[in-house]
Amino acid sequence: MKEITLQTQITACTVDELDAELRQLVEIAKQKTQDAYCPYSHFHVGAAALLNDGTIITGANQENAAYPSGICAERTVLFAANANHPHTPVKALAIACYTNGHFTKQAGTPCGACRQVMLETEHRYGQDMQVILYGEEGCYVFHKATDLLPLSFVSDNLKGD
Secondary structure, eight states: OOOOOOOOOEEEEOGGGSOHHHHHHHHHHHHHGGGOBOTTTOOEEEEEEEETTSOEEEEEOBOOSSGGGOBOHHHHHHHHHHHHSTTSOEEEEEEEEEETTEEOSSOOOOOHHHHHHHHHHHHHHTSOOEEEEEETTEEEEESSGGGGSSSOOOGGGGGTO
8 A cells, every 4th residue: 555645736826926818817707707697505606617719708707597407617618618619728716706795805716617628628729728716715726627626537547448
């Protein structure tokens, strides 16, 4: 038996410490929280994806009375980016959460399903995708989506090698 240690590099910073491109992406994600349809949870999530060509795609969570039928902001934006720009990799993804009249103090973290979609998007293009999680007290910057889902399941796993 052997023990394996996994390490993830996360940069903790303020919004002001991000470069201009990522600051803009975070601001857009924050704005998109107001477009969320969340009459059940009242938890507004906005996301903005920056593509390699400079295009920015946005999304917000969309709830449904039949709970499994809703979709998170992260998947909304990544599915839109992948469907409408299928040959352009996603360079960065920013996520912001808003509830009870203010943005969350701590950066909101994506659910497992969203992490899997982020990972698949990164794997699809063979390019790292930065993930920026916004909170009023600071941001977390992941340099690649795989850092959010270690020991992940990708197409290579289907080969059985």
